[in-house]
Amino acid sequence: MKADAGGARRGRLTTPHGAIETPVFMPVGTQAAVKGLRHEALEELGARIILGNTYHLYLRPGHELIRKLGGLHKFMSWDRAILTDSGGYQVFSLSELRKITNEGVRFRSHLDGSEHLLTPEKAAEIQLALGADIAMVLDECIETPSPREIAQAAVKRTTAWAKRARAFFLQQALRNGELSQWQFGIVQGATFTDLRRESTQQLLEIDFSGYAVGGLAVGEPHAVTCEMAAVATELLPREKPRYLMGVGRPEQLADYVALGIDMMDCVLPTRAARHACVYTSEGRVIIKNARYAQDQRPLDPVCSCSVCKRYTRAYLRHLFAAGELTAAILATHHNIHFYLDFMRQIREAIEFGNLAKFSSEVQARYAAGPA
Numbered sequence: 457m458k459a460d461a462g463g464a465r466r467g468r469l470t471t472p473h474g475a476i477e478t479p480v481f482m483p484v485g486t487q488a489a490v491k492g493l494r495h496e497a498l499e500e501l502g503a504r505i506i507l508g509n510t511y512h513l514y515l516r517p518g519h520e521l522i523r524k525l526g527g528l529h530k531f532m533s534w535d536r537a538i539l540t541d542s543g544g545y546q547v548f549s550l551s552e553l554r555k556i557t558n559e560g561v562r563f564r565s566h567l568d569g570s571e572h573l574l575t576p577e578k579a580a581e582i583q584l585a586l587g588a589d590i591a592m593v594l595d596e597c598i599e600t601p602s603p604r605e606i607a608q609a610a611v612k613r614t615t616a617w618a619k620r621a622r623a624f625f626l627q628q629a630l631r632n633g634e635l636s637q638w639q640f641g642i643v644q645g646a647t648f649t650d651l652r653r654e655s656t657q658q659l660l661e662i663d664f665s666g667y668a669v670g671g672l673a674v675g676e677p678h679a680v681t682c683e684m685a686a687v688a689t690e691l692l693p694r695e696k697p698r699y700l701m702g703v704g705r706p707e708q709l710a711d712y713v714a715l716g717i718d719m720m721d722c723v724l725p726t727r728a729a730r731h732a733c734v735y736t737s738e739g740r741v742i743i744k745n746a747r748y749a750q751d752q753r754p755l756d757p758v759c760s761c762s763v764c765k766r767y768t769r770a771y772l773r774h775l776f777a778a779g780e781l782t783a784a785i786l787a788t789h790h791n792i793h794f795y796l797d798f799m800r801q802i803r804e805a806i807e808f809g810n811l812a813k814f815s816s817e818v819q820a821r822y823a824a825g826p827a
């Protein structure tokens with residue numbers, strides 16, 4: 457890792473499925489697919505790592521089936537890196553009748569109502585079976601805002617679960633003679649500075665391959681997200697990767713990078729695309745708006761993606777109005793291109809030592825909005 461004066465770092469993660477230049481944005485492929493994009497398109501766009509979702513893949517089609525079919529990479533025909541989350545966030549947000557004990561979290565499937573127990577060991581086992589390049593530990597996710605006692609108890613449980621998850625993961629990996637998979641711990645602590653610090657220190661003692669900061673960007677102000685992330689990055693070792701989970705908006709990405717964050721993920725570029733919202737160099741464009749009905753320009757005049765090279769705003773607006781599938785596919789392609797190209801510009805700015813200037817220019821353009 458190479459750091460510049462502001463805390464931003466350029467680095468490279470080497471996984472069994474290729475090297476990843478950091479800081480990196482990871483498109484989300486919840487159910488072994490990035491919604492609206494073929495893998496050929498993701499490769500063309502330069503995606504080196506995508507996310508898979510443990511909760512969804514465990515419930516359907518099942519990790520044992522995926523293991524039998526040669527692991528997630530082979531199953532979905534994706535040769536580049538995959539990070540899987542622990543499933544915790546979805547258990548806490550999607551499932552019914554969840555009950556948390558020290559053992560784990562008991563829940564009913566949102567698909568068929570069947571009952572399941574997700575423990576730290578089970579979450580690790582599923583991710584080992586999937587063959588994720590980077591696996592996440594099970595953490596306790598709480599509502600935001602939550603009272604301090606709740607946040608404190610969640611930190612305590614998250615640390616206890618992290619210890620068990622690490623022990624299980626290392627034991628299984630040694631047994632399989634397969635130490636190439638990485639496991640990351642997740643810092644919790646809601647919006648309490650001292651709890652964030654405590655959580656970070658406790659995870660450092662367990663010694664993970666990398667560290668994530670979780671439970672943020674869930675409704676608190678951006679400045680608070682940054683403050684909490686900074687508490688963690690100040691304590692985390694320089695030589696290990698740091699992942700801020702579930703962020704963010706384009707105009708915020710450089711702020712996180714400036715705090716020393718290396719990895720980010722968010723459903724925003726794909727989800728927004730399906731709702732006719734595209735990100736451009738000048739800000740958000742709601743392409744459904746009537747003002748674009750006769751607009752012959754591409755989505756973003758300075759974008760080099762294959763959608764902008766070929767199609768007009770007027771055509772995209774028509775496709776959305778007509779409810780054509782192609783609308784979502786084209787908008788998603790552009791948005792993922794925008795995010796990945798934006799990260800390339802951030803990496804370049806770090807190398808030239810002008811990330812702060814780059815960031816303030818982007819924020820000014822986004823505040824002004826598209827012409």
Ligand SMILES: [Zn+2]
Nearest residue numbers: 759761764790
């Ligand atoms: Zn484009």
